[in-house]
Amino acid sequence: MIRYLIIDDEYIAHDIIKGYCDLLRNMQLMKSCYDALEAFEYLNKNEVDLIFLDLNMPVLKGFEFLxxxxxxxxxxVTTAYQEFALEGYEYNISDYLLKPFGFERFLKAINKAFGNTAARHTLPNENSTTSSRFFIQSNKKYLQFETGTILYIEATGNYVKIITTTETITIREKLSTLLELLPKNEFLQVHKSFVIATQHIKSIEGNRIFIADYIVPIGMMYKSNIIQLLK
Incomplete structure (x- = not known):
């Protein structure tokens, strides 16, 4: 569960952010704060995973609060002031959303903060000590995946099948798009149609990879990836 806090002096901003978060699984609003002092008091006693922060607020500005x-x-950061973007990255923020922003741009910011980034936020799960998460659109809803539960991904025409430890999900997406979201040190393309999670490999025999109860083929063009992995 991603626990989040909204700090903004505009009521409509709270409604928009909460509305977007409600479309995603595992997003839990802990508190809506309408100035930085209210948030400061809350954070003295509580912890959150994410803050949506406005910059131009009364009494204490956003960067001063940071x-x-x-x-x-x-x-x-969620703000109408583009000129502060460069300064924002000096505070190691995850992303800078310029108001008004749509859901697609909002989703990209969530993926950037908790998905495939160099210093991604890690969240515990039952099968591994750390696991990143990312969101994928399927029809009119957004599915959240924990990378630690993914066994392998198979491309089939215009669709991909994501095989996890608990289920198989088919979505209309390109394999290359998913590769951009996945941690490169945890996933490996072994065939033009297959990407595997290296942590779930049971054995490699000839041109076959055994993962759980599945067998994944190794393509001729991708044998070098396996050689590098075995080194």
């Missing part, structure tokens, strides 16, 4: 946090969580 300076007061000793161990800040992930920060996604």
């Amino acid at each position: 300076k007061t946090l000793l161990n800040p969580p992930k920060i996604i």
Whole structure:
């Protein structure tokens, strides 16, 4: 569960952000704060994973508020002022959303904060000590995946099948698009139609990879990837 906090002095901004978060699984609103002092008081006693932070607020501005946090969580800035974007990255924020922003841009910011980034936020699950998460659109809903549960991904025409430890999900997407979202040190393309999670490999025999109860073929063009993995 991603616990989040909204800090913004505009009521409509709270409605928009919460509405977007409600479309996603595992997003839990902990508190809506309408100024930075209210948020400061809340964070003195509670922890969150993510803050949606406006910059132009009364009493204490957004960046001034960030300076007061000793161990800040992930920060996604939401503001109407583009000129502060460069300064924002000096505070190691995850993303900078310029108002008004749509759901697609909002989703990209969530993926950037909790998905395939160099210093991605990790969340516990039952099968591994750490696991990143990312969102994929399927029809009119958005599915959230924990990378640690994915066994392999198979491309079939215009669709891909994501085989996890608990289920198989088919979505209309390109394999190359999914590869961009996955941690490169955890997933490996072994065939033009197959990407595997290296942590779930049971054995490699000839041109076959055994993962759980599945057998994945190794393509001629991708044998070098396996050689590098075995080194």
